[in-house]
Amino acid sequence: MSSLRFDDVACWRGGRLLFEGVSFALGPGEAAIVTGPNGAGKSSLLRVAAGLLEAAAGTVVREGMVALADENVALDRDLPLKKALRFWARLDRRGDTLPAAMEAMGIAHLAPVPVRMLSTGQRKRAALARVIASGADIWLLDEPTNGLDAESVGRLEQACAAHQTAGGIVLAATHQGFALASSRSVNLSPFVSSEVETRFSTSLEANGFGGL
Numbered sequence: 001m002s003s004l005r006f007d008d009v010a011c012w013r014g015g016r017l018l019f020e021g022v023s024f025a026l027g028p029g030e031a032a033i034v035t036g037p038n039g040a041g042k043s044s045l046l047r048v049a050a051g052l053l054e055a056a057a058g059t060v061v062r063e064g065m066v067a068l069a070d071e072n073v074a075l076d077r078d079l080p081l082k083k084a085l086r087f088w089a090r091l092d093r094r095g096d097t098l099p100a101a102m103e104a105m106g107i108a109h110l111a112p113v114p115v116r117m118l119s120t121g122q123r124k125r126a127a128l129a130r131v132i133a134s135g136a137d138i139w140l141l142d143e144p145t146n147g148l149d150a151e152s153v154g155r156l157e158q159a160c161a162a163h164q165t166a167g168g169i170v171l172a173a174t175h176q177g178f179a180l181a182s183s184r185s186v187n188l189s190p191f192v193s194s195e196v197e198t199r200f201s202t203s204l205e206a207n208g209f210g211g212l
């Protein structure tokens, strides 16, 4: 059974506290959208959830396999798209799920096109297809709708709904409209307190940036 839980989690990055006291729990079929202004720490929270960044305080518990889609597409630019995606599908031992994932994101027809020749939105759809094909229980999506046209956003929403129906979890950070079934909000704004700003200023001054 998949689950993702944050208990009183804090995150320091770049010498400052980004957020603290973040708690939420997601079980099978549940989803949450992380909101907050630029720099609040949304991407950092997803990296903490993925286990790529250590929490400064609190506990992160994840049960199930995790897949993260962020701005790093991580596909070989010189390979045809399907071969580049197959590399990851093999690592995940999920070669059989790749055609359906490419179909779901509307990129099946791009299979022979080298990754370097794809448009921004097509590359984004490929990154999302990689997550869909991974078979991971917990999808971590950083700004998943950036660069996507309306049809692709709809495709992604459908893929997320199917994932949730199958018992999967979705945690997405976004500034834009993105419909996730029965999702809750994890808002980082309240954690950008004046205390944090003061600590940031102090940190800048300590590092010789006081005049900025």
Ligand SMILES: Nc1ncnc2c1ncn2[C@@H]1O[C@H](COP(=O)(O)OP(=O)(O)OP(=O)(O)O)[C@@H](O)[C@H]1O
Pocket: 013, 014, 015, 018, 036, 037, 038, 039, 040, 041, 042, 043, 044, 045
């Ligand atoms: N690799 C890094 N090393 C050090 N500090 C970093 C790094 N990446 C981000 N930060 C710091 O973490 C802060 C939060 O960044 P993060 O990308 O998590 O915010 P965000 O809420 O996702 O922002 P945005 O809405 O602009 O995408 C940044 O302001 C920066 O100070």
